[in-house]
Amino acid sequence: MSREPYLGKPSSLRSVRGSSGAPTERSTGTMTDYELIRSKRRSLELRVLEDGRVQVRAPQRASLRMVQAFVDSRSQWIHSQQQRQASRPRQRWQDGASFPFRGQPLTMDVSAGRSAVAVSGGYLQIRVADPDSEAAVQQTLEGWLRKQARSLFEDSITRQFSWFASQGYSRPALRVKKMRTRWGSLSAKGYINLNMALLQYPPAALDYVVMHELCHLQHMDHGPGFHALMDARMPDWRQHKQLLDQPFFQP
Numbered sequence: 456m457s458r459e460p461y462l463g464k465p466s467s468l469r470s471v472r473g474s475s476g477a478p479t480e481r482s483t484g485t486m487t488d489y490e491l492i493r494s495k496r497r498s499l500e501l502r503v504l505e506d507g508r509v510q511v512r513a514p515q516r517a518s519l520r521m522v523q524a525f526v527d528s529r530s531q532w533i534h535s536q537q538q539r540q541a542s543r544p545r546q547r548w549q550d551g552a553s554f555p556f557r558g559q560p561l562t563m564d565v566s567a568g569r570s571a572v573a574v575s576g577g578y579l580q581i582r583v584a585d586p587d588s589e590a591a592v593q594q595t596l597e598g599w600l601r602k603q604a605r606s607l608f609e610d611s612i613t614r615q616f617s618w619f620a621s622q623g624y625s626r627p628a629l630r631v632k633k634m635r636t637r638w639g640s641l642s643a644k645g646y647i648n649l650n651m652a653l654l655q656y657p658p659a660a661l662d663y664v665v666m667h668e669l670c671h672l673q674h675m676d677h678g679p680g681f682h683a684l685m686d687a688r689m690p691d692w693r694q695h696k697q698l699l700d701q702p703f704f705q706p
Contacts, residue, residue, distance in 0.1 A: 491522060499525045502636050503536035505543075548589040548596065554579055558657030558698075565592055572599035597651075604631045604651045611658075611665045612647065618688065624672045638699060639664045641671040656698055663695035 489509035499522065500512040513522050526533070546554070550565035561579045568582035572595060583595045608629055616626055627647035634640075634650040641647050647668050653661045666689045674681035685692050 489526060493517070501526065501529050501533070503533055503540060505540055505635060507537045507540050509533055548592040550586065554596070555655040557654065558660075563592070563596075570595050570598075572596055600651060600654055601631060604649070604654050605629065607654065607658075608649050608661070608665070611661050612669075615662065615666055615669060615688075619669055619672055622673070627668075627672070639668045641668045656701070659695045660698040663689065663692050663698070666692065 489511050492510065492512045493515050494512065496512060496514055498514070499517065502510040502512070504510060509526070511522055511526060546552070548563075550563055552563045553560050554563055555561070556574065556579065559577075561574065561577055564575075564578045564580045565586045566580075566582060567584065567586050570584065571580075571582040573580045579596070581592055581596055583591050585591045608631060612626070612629060620626065625645065627641060627645050630646050630648045631651050632648050633652075634648070637648075637650065638653060639647065639649045647665075649661075649664065649668075653664060666685065670681055670684045670688065673684060689695070
């Protein structure tokens with residue numbers, strides 16, 4: 456979109472049922488439509504999907520006026536996220552295509568053979584039964600990336616957790632995920648969830664996200680205490696955070 460959308464009061468809402476079975480409503484008659492998904496949740500959540508569509512998740516009893524006010528209050532964020540998604544390059548999964556790994560662009564070297572992936576020089580050497588199938592190349596590479604993510608993410612956690620252990624905190628269990636709207640999260644159940652796409656960015660970006668989530672062990676919000684702890688544990692975290700502004704493809 457070339458300009459910030461006007462998110463006026465929807466003229467109508469059409470009820471449907473989403474793929475998850477949750478009841479949904481779609482606004483029509485506005486310059487920017489959004490999909491409203493109601494569920495047994497306590498808070499409102501706004502998402503801008505990969506194709507630029509806007510999705511709002513709301514409690515069952517949240518009024519449309521409340522939902523609309525929430526969307527209106529985030530109009531600038533919606534616009535910036537839609538621009539970010541529009542500028543995100545489409546990844547090709549074929550011989551000669553480029554793929555960023557650990558902040559370095561690598562060229563895919565795809566050939567026939569038993570499924571395997573290796574990094575050699577500036578190349579991602581990918582062996583797959585059907586080298587002409589982009590789906591097969593993607594599946595093989597993503598399988599390899601997931602294994603790399605688990606090893607590299609665990610290493611980042613290990614390097615940065617010692618101080619938190621000294622404060623009596625238990626090390627959270629790692630879960631590697633594909634996430635469209637977050638780089639990471641820390642759950643109350645003791646999991647640290649990290650986005651597999653962090654593999655495409657320089658190691659400092661991964662360390663920043665890991666430190667961010669570990670700091671939530673002590674401060675669950677993003678208040679002054681949280682930022683003070685980030686400053687103490689990683690003084691240059693703001694520079695590391697800026698590395699994530701590059702719109703790499705998210706597998």
